[in-house]
Amino acid sequence: MNLILLGAPGAGKGTQAMKIAERYGLVHISTGDIFRENIRNGTPIGNLAKSYLDKGELVPDEVTCEIVKDRLARPDVRNGYLLDGFPRNLYQAAALDTFAKIDGVININIDQSLLLERICGRRTCKQCGEIYHVSMLNGAENCPRCGGELFQRKDDNPETVASRLNVYNEQTAPLIDYYTKKGLILNFTGTEAPAEVLFEEIRSALDGLGKRP
Ligand code: AMP
Numbered sequence: 001m002n003l004i005l006l007g008a009p010g011a012g013k014g015t016q017a018m019k020i021a022e023r024y025g026l027v028h029i030s031t032g033d034i035f036r037e038n039i040r041n042g043t044p045i046g047n048l049a050k051s052y053l054d055k056g057e058l059v060p061d062e063v064t065c066e067i068v069k070d071r072l073a074r075p076d077v078r079n080g081y082l083l084d085g086f087p088r089n090l091y092q093a094a095a096l097d098t099f100a101k102i103d104g105v106i107n108i109n110i111d112q113s114l115l116l117e118r119i120c121g122r123r124t125c126k127q128c129g130e131i132y133h134v135s136m137l138n139g140a141e142n143c144p145r146c147g148g149e150l151f152q153r154k155d156d157n158p159e160t161v162a163s164r165l166n167v168y169n170e171q172t173a174p175l176i177d178y179y180t181k182k183g184l185i186l187n188f189t190g191t192e193a194p195a196e197v198l199f200e201e202i203r204s205a206l207d208g209l210g211k212r213p
Pocket of ligand 1: 035084
């Protein structure tokens with residue numbers, strides 16, 4: 001099963017992606033994570049991507065599409081993958097159509113007035129990748145699950161978040177229509193309900209998808 005995860009920044013894609021990938025044995029491919037890793041390692045791709053991430057803008061399409069195409073050519077994706085953060089616009093979606101066969105698109109809708117607070121309070125574990133909100137941590141500086149160090153993403157600040165939301169509304173939101181017309185969209189509401197509740201809804205829809213003729 002090859003899936004795409006769509007949703008505004010802060011809609012809870014990262015948390016759901018980890019759960020979905022684990023449940024269905026899919027390879028989780030996050031273009032944001034790939035760029036952040038390249039930036040950490042000082043690679044040519046990282047050096048190019050850094051200024052775009054810092055401003056909350058999209059890394060150029062040709063570079064991004066090439067990275068995903070190469071990643072999907074690796075043998076470990078044979079049993080399925082989950083694309084998280086790709087495609088981000090219609091150009092990337094059209095490119096993806098030329099080298100991938102997608103079975104479903106999970107779209108997490110969210111009230112955007114909730115997002116700023118949600119994103120700016122986000123903390124991620126360096127070790128296991130678990131994502132928290134500061135309000136859940138009671139001042140803890142380490143991951144309650146594995147003890148790893150928690151960090152705040154550099155682009156999780158009010159200015160960059162505003163730019164990321166603009167990019168989402170102008171460039172990424174049209175993909176909902178694009179995949180609805182292809183009959184691939186699965187819509188969910190990412191409210192303040194616990195992540196487990198949303199995951200149960202997604203799981204039930206994906207189990208149905210697997211049974212389609
Ligand atoms: P994310 O972790 O998905 O929120 O992505 C963080 C940042 O990485 C974005 O704000 C972009 O600068 C960059 N990025 C991630 N995915 C893409 C993509 N598909 N196309 C272009 N830029 C991307």
